[in-house]
Amino acid sequence: MDHLIQFWPILKRLLIYLKPYQKKLILAFVLLLSGSISEVLGPILISYFINNILSKHKLDLIIILTIIILFIMLQILSVFMNYFQSILFNQIAVKSINKLRQDVMYAALRQPISEFDSQPIGQMISKVTNDTEAVKELYDTVAPTLFRSTILIFIILCAMFALEWHMAMIALFILPLVITIMLVYQNYSTPLLRKVRYHLADINNKFNETINGMNVIQQFRQQRRFEEKIKKSSHLHYISRMKILRLDGFLLRPLLSLLSAIILCNFIFLFSFFPIGAFEVGVLYAFITYLGRLNEPLIAITIQQSVLQQSIVAGERIFSLIDSPKQKYGKNKDVLKSGKINIKNVNFHYPNSKKNILENININIPSKSFVAFVGHTGSGKSTLANLLMGYYPVKNGRIYLDNKSIDSISHGTLRKNILMVQQDPIILSDTVLYNITLGRKISTEKVWSILDTVHLSSLVKSMPNGISSVLGEEGNNLSVGQKQLLAIARILVAYPKVLILDEATANIDSGTEQLIQKTLLSIRKNCTLVVIAHRLSTIIEADLIVVLKKGKVIEFGTHQQLLKKKNCYWKMYKFQLSKF
Structure with missing residues (x-):
C-alpha cells in the first residue's frame, strides 16, 4: 500500500x-x-x-x-x-x-x-x-x-x-x-x-x-x-x-x-x-x-x-x-562597512558527529588586520574558516561580521564580502580570462593588471593564445603555486572585506611563497586577512596569531610575544626552523 x-x-x-x-x-x-x-x-x-x-x-x-x-x-x-x-x-x-x-x-x-x-x-x-x-x-x-x-x-x-x-x-x-x-x-x-x-x-x-x-x-x-x-x-x-x-x-x-x-x-x-x-x-x-x-x-x-x-x-x-534542505542564509542585504570579526563562545560539531571540533572559541579581529590561525592537524583551523564562510550554521555561540550576526547576512552580501583561497583551488577547464572573472564584467586591461600583481603575466603571455588560452581540466597544466596565484587573482577583481587563506602556501616552493607574500602585503591594505598557516614563516608579520589545539584556543599574541612565552607556538616554530 x-x-x-x-x-x-x-x-x-x-x-x-x-x-x-x-x-x-x-x-x-x-x-x-x-x-x-x-x-x-x-x-x-x-x-x-x-x-x-x-x-x-x-x-x-x-x-x-x-x-x-x-x-x-x-x-x-x-x-x-x-x-x-x-x-x-x-x-x-x-x-x-x-x-x-x-x-x-x-x-x-x-x-x-x-x-x-x-x-x-x-x-x-x-x-x-x-x-x-x-x-x-x-x-x-x-x-x-x-x-x-x-x-x-x-x-x-x-x-x-x-x-x-x-x-x-x-x-x-x-x-x-x-x-x-x-x-x-x-x-x-x-x-x-x-x-x-x-x-x-x-x-x-x-x-x-x-x-x-x-x-x-x-x-x-x-x-x-x-x-x-x-x-x-x-x-x-x-x-x-x-x-x-x-x-x-x-x-x-x-x-x-x-x-x-x-x-x-x-x-x-x-x-x-x-x-x-x-x-x-x-x-x-x-x-x-x-x-x-x-x-x-x-x-x-x-x-x-x-x-x-x-x-x-x-x-x-x-x-x-x-526537496532536501537548502543552504540557509539571512535576509540582511546591507553592505558590510568593515571587515571586523567577533567570535563569541562558539562550540561546533559536524552533523554526523557528536564530538565538538571547536570548544568555547572567543576571538576579536579588528578590520583590516592580519590574523593567523595555527595548530597541528585536527586542531580545528579549517573548521573555523568554514564557519566564517557561512558554510555551516553556528548553533552554539555567535559569529559577527561588521557587528552583524553571520546567520542574518544574505547570501549575496556574504559571498561578496568574505572569500577564501583554499589549499587546492578549483581551476575550471576554461580560458585564463574566465577563470579570473568567473562571469563578472571586467575589462581585459584590468585582468592584465591583476596578473601583474600576482606575478603571472609572463606565464600567461607565454601561452599559445595568451589570456584566451584554455587551461586543462582542474588546471593540470599549471603548478600548485600557479594555481594558488590564479585563485588570488580572482579575489583581486573586487576586494572583499575579509579574505581567508586556508593553508595556501603549504605545498609550494619558497620562490612562489615569496610572490604570494608580496601579493598579500598589497591585499592587506584593503581587507581583513585571515591566514590558516602551515608554514609559520608566512605569518611572522601577523597582527595576531591564534594557536589552536584540539578545538581550543590555548594561546594568542604576536609572533614575538608568543616566542617569549616559550609554549606551544615556540615549540612549533623551533621545530620548523630545525628542518631547514
Missing part, C-alpha cells in the same frame, strides 16, 4: 512539468487519436468486403477499388499521424527534462556543504543524468503509449459491440484480469526498481571515485581491488535487473497472450455453437483481427507499467534531492 500512496503524488508532480506545453500536448493527443481511429477502421472495411462482396460474389470493380483506396488512405493517414505525434511528444519530453534537470542542478548547487561531506558524488550525478533520463521515458514513451493504447482499446470495444455484442462481452472479460495483473506487478516491481536505481547510482559513484583517484590507485597498485568493487556493484545491479526481467517474463506478455488465446477459443466455441447464419464470416474475421489488436495495447499498457514504475522511482530520487 505504501507504494500506491507514493505513486500518485510523484506522478502528479512529474506531470506538472508538462503544463507549459498544454497546447502542443493537446495537438499531439489529437493526432494520436486520429491515427488510432484510422488504424481501427481498416478491419471494418475488410469485414464489409467479406460479408457484402466476397461471400455474395458481387464483384463490383468500382466498390472494390474504393474499399482498397480507402483502406490504403487510412493506413497512410495512420502512419503520418503517428509520425507527427511522435515528434511532438519527443519535443515536449526534451524540453520538460531540460527544465527538470535545471531544477535538480539548482537544488544541488544550493545543498548545504554538510551534504557533500556525507553523500557520494556519484549518487548525485546519477540523479542528474540517469534518473532524469528515466523520467524522460515517462513523457515521450509512457504517456503517449498509455493514451494510444487506452483509445485503441475503447475504439476496438466500441467496434466489437457494434458488430456483435455477445462476442464483445466475452472479450470484455480480459480487462479486469489485466488490471489485476498490473496491480500485482506494481506491488512486486517497485522495491526491485528502487534497488536497480540505487545500484546504478553506486556504479556511477565507484567509477567517479576510481577516475578521480587514478594516480593513487596506480601508485599503490590498487587496480585489482577497485575492479572487484565495481564488479560487485555491477553484479548486484545485474541480479536486481534479472529479478525484474523474470517478473516481466511471467506477468507480462506470456500471461496476457494466454488470456487472449482463451478468449479466442471462446470466440470459436461461440461461433460453432450458434446455428449457421447467426454470425457472419466477416464478423468473425473482424473479431479475430480486433482480438489481436486488443492484445497488443493491453500488452503495451502492462509493459509501460514497468517503464512507468522506473520513472516514478527515478522521480522519487530526484524529488528527494529537490
Whole structure:
C-alpha cells in the first residue's frame, strides 16, 4: 500500500512539468487519436468486403477499388499521424527534462556543504543524468503509449459491440484480469526498481571515485581491488535487473497472450455453437483481427507499467534531492562597512558527529588586520574558516561580521564580502580570462593588471593564445603555486572585506611563497586577512596569531610575544626552523 500512496503524488508532480506545453500536448493527443481511429477502421472495411462482396460474389470493380483506396488512405493517414505525434511528444519530453534537470542542478548547487561531506558524488550525478533520463521515458514513451493504447482499446470495444455484442462481452472479460495483473506487478516491481536505481547510482559513484583517484590507485597498485568493487556493484545491479526481467517474463506478455488465446477459443466455441447464419464470416474475421489488436495495447499498457514504475522511482530520487534542505542564509542585504570579526563562545560539531571540533572559541579581529590561525592537524583551523564562510550554521555561540550576526547576512552580501583561497583551488577547464572573472564584467586591461600583481603575466603571455588560452581540466597544466596565484587573482577583481587563506602556501616552493607574500602585503591594505598557516614563516608579520589545539584556543599574541612565552607556538616554530 505504501507504494500506491507514493505513486500518485510523484506522478502528479512529474506531470506538472508538462503544463507549459498544454497546447502542443493537446495537438499531439489529437493526432494520436486520429491515427488510432484510422488504424481501427481498416478491419471494418475488410469485414464489409467479406460479408457484402466476397461471400455474395458481387464483384463490383468500382466498390472494390474504393474499399482498397480507402483502406490504403487510412493506413497512410495512420502512419503520418503517428509520425507527427511522435515528434511532438519527443519535443515536449526534451524540453520538460531540460527544465527538470535545471531544477535538480539548482537544488544541488544550493545543498548545504554538510551534504557533500556525507553523500557520494556519484549518487548525485546519477540523479542528474540517469534518473532524469528515466523520467524522460515517462513523457515521450509512457504517456503517449498509455493514451494510444487506452483509445485503441475503447475504439476496438466500441467496434466489437457494434458488430456483435455477445462476442464483445466475452472479450470484455480480459480487462479486469489485466488490471489485476498490473496491480500485482506494481506491488512486486517497485522495491526491485528502487534497488536497480540505487545500484546504478553506486556504479556511477565507484567509477567517479576510481577516475578521480587514478594516480593513487596506480601508485599503490590498487587496480585489482577497485575492479572487484565495481564488479560487485555491477553484479548486484545485474541480479536486481534479472529479478525484474523474470517478473516481466511471467506477468507480462506470456500471461496476457494466454488470456487472449482463451478468449479466442471462446470466440470459436461461440461461433460453432450458434446455428449457421447467426454470425457472419466477416464478423468473425473482424473479431479475430480486433482480438489481436486488443492484445497488443493491453500488452503495451502492462509493459509501460514497468517503464512507468522506473520513472516514478527515478522521480522519487530526484524529488528527494529537490526537496532536501537548502543552504540557509539571512535576509540582511546591507553592505558590510568593515571587515571586523567577533567570535563569541562558539562550540561546533559536524552533523554526523557528536564530538565538538571547536570548544568555547572567543576571538576579536579588528578590520583590516592580519590574523593567523595555527595548530597541528585536527586542531580545528579549517573548521573555523568554514564557519566564517557561512558554510555551516553556528548553533552554539555567535559569529559577527561588521557587528552583524553571520546567520542574518544574505547570501549575496556574504559571498561578496568574505572569500577564501583554499589549499587546492578549483581551476575550471576554461580560458585564463574566465577563470579570473568567473562571469563578472571586467575589462581585459584590468585582468592584465591583476596578473601583474600576482606575478603571472609572463606565464600567461607565454601561452599559445595568451589570456584566451584554455587551461586543462582542474588546471593540470599549471603548478600548485600557479594555481594558488590564479585563485588570488580572482579575489583581486573586487576586494572583499575579509579574505581567508586556508593553508595556501603549504605545498609550494619558497620562490612562489615569496610572490604570494608580496601579493598579500598589497591585499592587506584593503581587507581583513585571515591566514590558516602551515608554514609559520608566512605569518611572522601577523597582527595576531591564534594557536589552536584540539578545538581550543590555548594561546594568542604576536609572533614575538608568543616566542617569549616559550609554549606551544615556540615549540612549533623551533621545530620548523630545525628542518631547514
